[in-house]
Amino acid sequence: MAPEQTGRMNRSIDSRSDLYALGVTFYQMLTGSLPFTAADPMEWVHCHIARKPLPPSERSKNIPVPVSEIIMKLLGEDREERYQTAAGVESDLRTVLPERGRKWRIDPFALGEHDAPDRLLLPEKLYRKGARDRDLARLLRSHGQRRHGGAGAGLRIFRDRQILGRQ
Numbered sequence: 604m605a606p607e608q609t610g611r612m613n614r615s616i617d618s619r620s621d622l623y624a625l626g627v628t629f630y631q632m633l634t635g636s637l638p639f640t641a642a643d644p645m646e647w648v649h650c651h652i653a654r655k656p657l658p659p660s661e662r663s664k665n666i667p668v669p670v671s672e673i674i675m676k677l678l679g680e681d682r683e684e685r686y687q688t689a690a691g692v693e694s695d696l697r698t699v700l701p702e703r704g705r706k707w708r709i710d711p712f713a714l715g716e717h718d719a720p721d722r723l724l725l726p727e728k729l730y731r732k733g734a735r736d737r738d739l740a741r742l743l744r745s746h747g748q749r750r751h752g753g754a755g756a757g758l759r760i761f762r763d764r765q766i767l768g769r770q
């Protein structure tokens with residue numbers, strides 16, 4: 604269960620929630636155990652929201668660090684930390700696949716280099732639901748124009764007086 608599926612985070616669910624579940628599946632396939640252990644449902648919710656699992660390469664020395672890093676990226680607590688697309692995961696898995704013939708000695712590489720979503724994914728924690736709808740609509744419209752080479756291409760800066768001076 605992805606952290607946003609617990610109902611405790613006030614975050615919407617999208618395809619990145621499925622990628623979290625894929626990470627749990629890979630974790631269990633390679634280590635033989637789930638990323639977390641818990642005694643009751645509330646403890647499971649807490650684990651998925653607040654804890655980081657032990658990396659698979661620390662549970663078993665037979666798991667190469669880059670493979671472990673792929674799984675940990677899939678298990679990111681925030682959706683923005685995870686892979687954004689299944690194609691990004693596939694690309695990284697294809698990078699490690701040829702290495703298995705070398706007894707799983709895989710050189711480190713930058714994860715997610717080919718993980719480009721086909722649409723603008725806005726982090727929900729950057730804006731409040733229902734607030735700034737006009738600016739958000741302008742941003743999405745501008746992004747659509749830019750993707751299609753229209754006049755909206757260029758830099759857009761939005762200013763919000765409520766957050767000036769805050770960090």
